[in-house]
Amino acid sequence: MAICEFSTYVKQRADSLGLNMSELARQAGISRQGLYALLDGTTEQAKISTLITLAKALQVHPMVLFRELLHQLDFPKFSTASAKYRFDASGFIQDVTIPDNTTVFTGQVFTKVWEIQNIGHVNWLGRKLVCMDRKADIPVVPEYIAAPEAVRGLIPTRRIIDIPDTLPGESVMLSMEFIAPSYPCSLISYWKMTDEHEEICFPEAEGLSCMVRVVSL
Secondary structure, eight states: OOHHHHHHHHHHHHHHTTOOHHHHHHHHTSOHHHHHHHHHTOSSOOOHHHHHHHHHHHTSOHHHHHHHHHGGGTOOOOOOTTOSSTTOOEEEEEESSSOTTEEEETTOEEEEEEEEEEOSSSOBOSOEEEEOOOOOOOOOOOTTSOOOOSSOSOEESOSEEEOOOBOTTOEEEEEEEEEOOSSOEEEEEEEEEEOTTSOBSOTTSOOEEEEEEEEOO
16 A cells, blocks of 8 residues: 555545544644645654554544555554454444443443444454343342342343444444442443354453443432
8 A cells, every 4th residue: 555545544534524634633733744744655754653643533543544554565464363253353442431430320321332443354244242241140048138139230221232334444333221230339341242153253352341330329
């Protein structure tokens, strides 16, 4: 890939977000001259920090820009370690809502939204995000002892999210409605991507999670 193709990608992405070059440079924390030097290839070497801030302004995973820029050097295709499919990779972009350690109230219903990006070279078709939480066993206790809460942990309104078909380079928003338990605590709900055969795509990767602090009203 020539540097002009990297420039075309950045300009098209900025245009899709309604950003002109001046606004893109401002959000990326670099000068207009520096941005144009990067896009036309007159700068000798792009700093990693510059590409990271530019990726943030473009709302893409930094690996996408690295791949676009380094592809001209025949850079090896990126793959998540131990991915089921060769050259498959997923990048976490942001918690759109409910970042880690958000405080919610007992019994509160809230919606968690994740943004992820296909940063590999495999089309995501028929994939799902599946809850990995295990249901807690409730012990049998004598009648004169108060029984523990019958429902423990965060309660998702469903345990599977359909992931829209996603091409390499595209990002997708995934949302899930949760119900907080009726007692104060700190909790995490854990989710992983599966393919159309219901097999986990990235067995050793971190996955997505929703972590909250539950307090009483």
